[in-house]
Amino acid sequence: MAQEGMNPAADALPPEGWRGIVDDWATDKQAFHVPWGKAMMWIFLLSDTFIFTTFLTGYMNVRMSTAVEWPNPSEVFALSIFGQPIPLILIAIMTFVLITSSGTMALAVNYGYRRDRYRAAALMFVTAAFGAIFVGMQAFEWTKLIEEGVRPWANPMGASQFGASFFKITGFHGLHVSAGVVYLAVGALKVLRGDYERRGGNYEIVEITGLYWHFVDLVWVFIFAFFYLW
Amino acid sequence: MAYVAIADRDHHLHDPDTFITKYIWSQDHKVIAIQYGVVAIGVGLIALALSLLMRLQIGFPDLFSFMTPYNYYQYVTTHGMIMVIYLLTALFLGGFGNYLIPLMCGARDMVFPYMNMLSFWVYLLSVIVLIASFFVPGGATGAGWTLYPPQAILDGTPGSDWGIVLMLVSLAIFIVAFTMGGLNYVTTVLQARCRGMTLMRMPLSVWGIFVATILGLLAFPALFVAAIMMTLDRMIGTSFFMPALLALGETTDTTGGSPILFQHLFWFFGHPEVYIVALPAFGIVSDLLSTHARKNIFGYRMMVWAIVAIGALSFVVWAHHMYVSGMNPYFGFFFATTTLIIAVPTAIKVYNWVLTLWRGDIHLNLPMLWATGFIFTFIHGGLTGLFLGNVTVDLPLSDTYFVIGHFHMVMGVSPVMVLFGAIYHWFPKITGRMPNDVLGKIHFWMTFLGTYAIYLPMHYLGILGMPRRYYDYGQTDFIPDSALGVNQGITIAAIVVATAQLIFLFNVALSLWKGKRADSNPWRATTLEWQTPDTPPKHGNWGPKLPEVHRWAYDYSVPGDEADFIPQNHPIKPGEESLRVAGASRK
Numbered sequence: 001m002a003q004e005g006m007n008p009a010a011d012a013l014p015p016e017g018w019r020g021i022v023d024d025w026a027t028d029k030q031a032f033h034v035p036w037g038k039a040m041m042w043i044f045l046l047s048d049t050f051i052f053t054t055f056l057t058g059y060m061n062v063r064m065s066t067a068v069e070w071p072n073p074s075e076v077f078a079l080s081i082f083g084q085p086i087p088l089i090l091i092a093i094m095t096f097v098l099i100t101s102s103g104t105m106a107l108a109v110n111y112g113y114r115r116d117r118y119r120a121a122a123l124m125f126v127t128a129a130f131g132a133i134f135v136g137m138q139a140f141e142w143t144k145l146i147e148e149g150v151r152p153w154a155n156p157m158g159a160s161q162f163g164a165s166f167f168k169i170t171g172f173h174g175l176h177v178s179a180g181v182v183y184l185a186v187g188a189l190k191v192l193r194g195d196y197e198r199r200g201g202n203y204e205i206v207e208i209t210g211l212y213w214h215f216v217d218l219v220w221v222f223i224f225a226f227f228y229l230w
Numbered sequence: 231m232a233y234v235a236i237a238d239r240d241h242h243l244h245d246p247d248t249f250i251t252k253y254i255w256s257q258d259h260k261v262i263a264i265q266y267g268v269v270a271i272g273v274g275l276i277a278l279a280l281s282l283l284m285r286l287q288i289g290f291p292d293l294f295s296f297m298t299p300y301n302y303y304q305y306v307t308t309h310g311m312i313m314v315i316y317l318l319t320a321l322f323l324g325g326f327g328n329y330l331i332p333l334m335c336g337a338r339d340m341v342f343p344y345m346n347m348l349s350f351w352v353y354l355l356s357v358i359v360l361i362a363s364f365f366v367p368g369g370a371t372g373a374g375w376t377l378y379p380p381q382a383i384l385d386g387t388p389g390s391d392w393g394i395v396l397m398l399v400s401l402a403i404f405i406v407a408f409t410m411g412g413l414n415y416v417t418t419v420l421q422a423r424c425r426g427m428t429l430m431r432m433p434l435s436v437w438g439i440f441v442a443t444i445l446g447l448l449a450f451p452a453l454f455v456a457a458i459m460m461t462l463d464r465m466i467g468t469s470f471f472m473p474a475l476l477a478l479g480e481t482t483d484t485t486g487g488s489p490i491l492f493q494h495l496f497w498f499f500g501h502p503e504v505y506i507v508a509l510p511a512f513g514i515v516s517d518l519l520s521t522h523a524r525k526n527i528f529g530y531r532m533m534v535w536a537i538v539a540i541g542a543l544s545f546v547v548w549a550h551h552m553y554v555s556g557m558n559p560y561f562g563f564f565f566a567t568t569t570l571i572i573a574v575p576t577a578i579k580v581y582n583w584v585l586t587l588w589r590g591d592i593h594l595n596l597p598m599l600w601a602t603g604f605i606f607t608f609i610h611g612g613l614t615g616l617f618l619g620n621v622t623v624d625l626p627l628s629d630t631y632f633v634i635g636h637f638h639m640v641m642g643v644s645p646v647m648v649l650f651g652a653i654y655h656w657f658p659k660i661t662g663r664m665p666n667d668v669l670g671k672i673h674f675w676m677t678f679l680g681t682y683a684i685y686l687p688m689h690y691l692g693i694l695g696m697p698r699r700y701y702d703y704g705q706t707d708f709i710p711d712s713a714l715g716v717n718q719g720i721t722i723a724a725i726v727v728a729t730a731q732l733i734f735l736f737n738v739a740l741s742l743w744k745g746k747r748a749d750s751n752p753w754r755a756t757t758l759e760w761q762t763p764d765t766p767p768k769h770g771n772w773g774p775k776l777p778e779v780h781r782w783a784y785d786y787s788v789p790g791d792e793a794d795f796i797p798q799n800h801p802i803k804p805g806e807e808s809l810r811v812a813g814a815s816r817k
Contacts, residue, residue: 026429028779030421036341040417043447047409050451054498058455058491062470066486153467159486164468168459 059165071157101130112206124188131181257343266324277312280305289721299701303372310375322510333759336424340414349411356403363396379471383464398457426779433783438513449502456495497548505544511648522598523590526784536575562621569619596670600651611640632692658748669737680727
């Protein structure tokens with residue numbers, strides 16, 4: 001090894017295999033070639049993933065351990081349209097709205113990279129609007145369930161953990177969406193105002209906001225699968 | 231903007247100039263570190279006083295008229311919670327993490343200083359909420375530091391009105407504070423190191439703090455969720471953790487919840503928490519031993535991988551805290567196996583510490599005394615861990631003083647040993663003055679010997695079957711009268727050790743006031759924080775030019791070199807490579 005160190009040619013060749021991967025990752029200054037804010041958002045989302053994972057595993061645990069029958073989600077979350085109950089229709093629309101907002105967010109990121117700040121800001125506002133619509137529909141869904149007598153501590157349709165888990169998980173997710181709407185709106189305003197032009201036209205903030213937004217969407221997909229479809 | 235702050239610069243940029251921006255709402259990682267340290271030690275003194283009250287009750291029952299079972303359980307709970315979370319976690323990560331990461335990595339500050347400042351103030355809020363729980367109706371919670379439901383929120387448990395709610399809220403606030411700080415620490419280590427500082431050249435202190443912070447970011451969510459669910463159970467009557475049960479002769483309104491779920495969530499946090507406290511201690515003690523034995527750390531790469539392996543394994547052992555809760559025997563088998571596997575990387579670390587000392591030029595100064603003391607207490611605490619990791623051995627011992635002796639030895643005293651070593655080691659850098667040697671040595675010997683006087687007899691009491699968390703033992707057949715004598719001895723030793731901590735406080739005050747002025751590198755250490763242009767380092771740490779790193783952190787007693795240490799920022803000299811073993815510093 002000591003002899004290798006003396007040979008400049010040996011230093012020039014990058015090591016291969018696992019050693020190479022470790023060396024790549026362990027280079028000086030930075031491990032990931034991304035801005036600080038983006039790296040931090042990734043780490044935060046990893047931590048947040050654990051929060052939602054714990055929420056969902058906790059919910060699955062009480063659902064399996066409770067002795068009382070669990071209500072059938074397709075019946076609870078059915079809406080009557082023209083006298084015909086359609087299962088999960090509201091949830092389907094909500095999911096569609098949220099997935100669409102991810103699409104507009106991706107477009108905003110794209111225009112951010114092109115430094116087209118008006119289009120980027122406009123698309124961020126559209127994304128925020130979709131998010132607000134989602135929260136609005138969630139409020140409607142909550143109202144409907146509360147009118148039917150579902151409470152966090154009681155549930156006329158069966159296990160009381162149904163109401164508790166429902167309000168807790170969708171509530172926590174709804175808070176995330178609401179925070180995202182504010183975050184997007186503030187970010188869009190700053191983009192529109194040209195704050196980032198003064199910082200050398202660096203629109204990475206759009207992508208960082210986007211990371212958060214896509215994460216919140218992804219979490220919803222899991223909530224949808226584990227709470228409504230199970 | 232952040233990029234400007236870290237680059238080389240030849241003029242001063244926005245240095246804080248008023249008292250408030252410099253010392254109160256400071257965004258400087260060094261000031262934040264000291265703020266964290268002062269608050270953590272302050273709250274730790276409260277926990278120390280509580281432990282003395284408990285010890286006095288056990289050794290000399292009915293000594294104080296205000297001491298009731300009600301108070302006793304409140305003290306047990308608050309003592310445990312403060313020591314584990316508000317003292318050890320906050321001091322290692324908020325205190326030393328904040329101070330050392332930027333200085334050891336060659337950064338000017340944390341990547342997001344404003345968030346770092348918020349982290350401290352939110353932490354302070356969590357401490358205030360915790361202390362406030364003593365002053366609300368019913369007082370602090372007495373549910374034990376694990377806060378197991380259902381008893382934690384049922385009438386009859388101390389503090390079931392307000393105390394438990396404030397405790398849960400305080401924990402949630404602490405987690406928010408930790409997350410803000412922790413994101414900063416991880417991002418700074420990953421993204422803001424100076425030129426030449428590869429991950430595999432970082433001092434082990436930074437490695438320990440770094441991996442511990444990642445553990446925290448992944449483990450605290452479980453506690454956060456558990457705290458939210460239990461607050462809901464308590465406040466609005468959900469039944470996440472509450473089964474249908476009979477309490478005080480009446481059936482509760484709850485039905486169908488799972489108390490075991492709380493235990494799983496709590497220990498999914500709780501076990502990594504042990505390593506959140508231990509890994510920074512492992513890292514820091516490696517640096518202390520290497521520096522003061524004037525020898526490179528033995529097996530640096532292995533030490534790093536051991537830290538990473540322990541961190542990863544710590545997520546799959548949590549249910550060994552729940553053997554007595556009852557579980558599927560296969561689960562017990564699984565968790566016993568993973569628990570014992572952790573002993574392998576841990577033993578590697580212990581061997582490497584001892585081998586670092588082997589034939590070293592050992593300077594038995596203050597930091598070194600504490601570091602070697604740590605090796606003793608850690609081995610003893612670790613060995614009893616092997617007993618408790620096995621299901622069949624754990625079952626009879628779990629609710630006895632054996633467990634108290636074990637975890638105080640391994641995750642109480644051992645990290646505290648390192649904390650004191652670290653405080654004495656970095657005191658000259660933080661304050662610019664040397665700590666008083668004589669007082670420090672008295673402090674060490676009283677604490678070290680006192681520790682054994684306290685905790686060794688507890689193992690014996692545990693094997694006798696003396697149950698823990700009891701307020702009074704009364705007349706019990708299986709506990710001989712001599713056990714009371716042992717308990718009195720333990721209590722006296724505890725008072726002596728607590729007095730020794732007053733010597734420490736006096737030493738800090740005296741040294742701050744009249745201590746010998748320290749030069750910039752009194753221990754002749756290699757790591758970057760000792761190479762700053764000013765001592766204590768000024769805002770921005772490095773003056774106009776950032777340091778550049780050319781070697782690993784452990785070039786002590788390099789053969790052929792005149793000085794017995796070469797700082798990390800000294801370039802490799804011509805022909806130096808050929809003198810070295812295995813090219814360890816080349817990378």
